Amino acid sequence: MEFVEYPDAEMMMMDLANRLAGELRTALQNEERVSFAVPGGTTPGPIFDELNAVDLDWGRISVMLTDERWVPETSERSNTRLLKSRLLQNHAAAAQFVPFYTEAATPEDGIPGLAADVDAVLPLSVLLLGMGADMHTASIFPGADLLETALNGNDTLVPMRAPGAPEPRITLSAKVLKDAMNTHVVIKGADKREALERAQNLSPMEAPVAAILPHATVHWAEG
Numbered sequence: 001m002e003f004v005e006y007p008d009a010e011m012m013m014m015d016l017a018n019r020l021a022g023e024l025r026t027a028l029q030n031e032e033r034v035s036f037a038v039p040g041g042t043t044p045g046p047i048f049d050e051l052n053a054v055d056l057d058w059g060r061i062s063v064m065l066t067d068e069r070w071v072p073e074t075s076e077r078s079n080t081r082l083l084k085s086r087l088l089q090n091h092a093a094a095a096q097f098v099p100f101y102t103e104a105a106t107p108e109d110g111i112p113g114l115a116a117d118v119d120a121v122l123p124l125s126v127l128l129l130g131m132g133a134d135m136h137t138a139s140i141f142p143g144a145d146l147l148e149t150a151l152n153g154n155d156t157l158v159p160m161r162a163p164g165a166p167e168p169r170i171t172l173s174a175k176v177l178k179d180a181m182n183t184h185v186v187i188k189g190a191d192k193r194e195a196l197e198r199a200q201n202l203s204p205m206e207a208p209v210a211a212i213l214p215h216a217t218v219h220w221a222e223g
Contacts (some may be wrong), residue, residue, distance in 0.1 A: 002217040009221040016219050017050035021183045027125040034125035035062045040079025048087035057095040062121040067139035067171040068100035070107050100170050107170045108161035117158045127180035133191050135199045135207035141169035149203050174211045183216040
């Protein structure tokens, strides 16, 4: 694991956006199509604002979420809604969006129709993740119903239900996350740094983020 500490969050977001853009540009020089997976939540919003203005060949980039709540895009809880309003704008509007939601009643019903499009653009060229204070990443939560499957199975997408997560979710599996060519984790605040330090001494079953830390660069700022 590489750990990068920044003097403030604004500098972290700008620097990380530049680094992600550079990795995407390099990948585009070596591959006909590249893939880029990103988290939902509010933390990466400023990164998306910087990235969407970068002049890349976005038409050759497939963008997907790392995880999604099983809610329609009209919901304020939808990561897709956030992604489309913050990242898939300006130059980045030309990217191919790989959806993680259908109108199926449950994630289990929807996954067969979604997984093929994800599989078609793997391995991930560039991966950006977040981490919760409970040490989850993507929607791989400690105590989740299919945690063992998400951590050790061969499926691309895993349905997930977990304590404290109001809706069912869909997540990329740890296998997909670990196979990414470039992996970054962005976190803010003293509580997240403490959680990161704890995770390094725990098993992935206790701290799911531990599954990807050996392959990751972690970016942290105080606030």
